Amino acid sequence: MNHILVVDDEPQLLRALKINLHARHYSVLTAATGAEALDLASREMPGAVLLDLGLPDLDGMDIIRGLRAWSAVPIIVLSGRDTATEKIRALDAGADDYLTKPFVMDELLARLRAVLRRPPAETPPPRAVIGDHEVDLVAGTVTGPGGPVRLTPTEWKILTILLAHPGKLVPGRQILREVWGPDQQEHGNYLRVYLANMRRKLETDPARPRHLITEPGIGYRYRP
Structure with missing residues (x-):
């Protein structure tokens, strides 16, 4: 039922x-x-x-x-x-x-x-782990070793999209369309800036990310 x-x-x-x-x-x-x-x-x-x-x-x-x-x-x-x-x-x-x-x-x-x-859409789990950080999408919080981590509303949108497709490649154009609208699909520089900021907040070594992965020229991937 x-x-x-x-x-x-x-x-x-x-x-x-x-x-x-x-x-x-x-x-x-x-x-x-x-x-x-x-x-x-x-x-x-x-x-x-x-x-x-x-x-x-x-x-x-x-x-x-x-x-x-x-x-x-x-x-x-x-x-x-x-x-x-x-x-x-x-x-x-x-x-x-x-x-x-x-x-x-x-x-x-x-x-x-x-x-x-309607066919079910892929949705992120209520909670996820990114390295040493626990993401609670229901409460809208990220907690790391040093305590709460603040994400901007746009960073939250990007992270939610990636978490909804664990292990799978999400094309950059898809993220741009869902976050900023269909007129912004060519502005990949937006994503590069936001992903760099998110890695600084969530990755143990932002220069060598293990969870928020870039597939050059294609898109991004959340690796659990």
């Missing part, structure tokens, strides 16, 4: 969704707070997330971005926020679909089936 994580602080809606999903042979996980949702997602690896934006502890947009830092799990937003601006913000943050409350249950189930039919 597909595990579906339902995140909402309305007990009646949680109960209704759980009953309907169980009737369609889905296994259901529930969370009433953003912190609980992120913790469950990292431990249980659900097949999809149904997410309310108005939670008591975290804004739903932050939860979407938190999940997208390490996971490609399909996210369907269920929200009372019905403006076009809110829908665009959620989709830009990484949501796959958006339904405004109140919604028709059959429509939600149809949209859930649609996102579950």
Whole structure:
């Protein structure tokens, strides 16, 4: 069975969704707070997330971005926020679909089936090791022998892409497209600068990297 994580602080809606999903042979996980949702997602690896934006502890947009830092799990937003601006913000943050409350249950189930039919994307593990450093993509932290290591948002994006393909070559043009957009695919100098900075932060010997590898003229590789 597909595990579906339902995140909402309305007990009646949680109960209704759980009953309907169980009737369609889905296994259901529930969370009433953003912190609980992120913790469950990292431990249980659900097949999809149904997410309310108005939670008591975290804004739903932050939860979407938190999940997208390490996971490609399909996210369907269920929200009372019905403006076009809110829908665009959620989709830009990484949501796959958006339904405004109140919604028709059959429509939600149809949209859930649609996102579950999509081929799974490669995603990085919630945690990884680079030499003496432990990377926690859920918490957004890197810890080394000397304590926390700060990565810039762009460095995080590059690292997440590489960690999603352990041992595999990732073309430089692909990284440029995913991080900076399709108009920047020829600017390989961007990547060279960022990878040099990342090696200084994460590699024991930046001049002889063992984990963040350059394949000259082709791309980059994360070697576990």
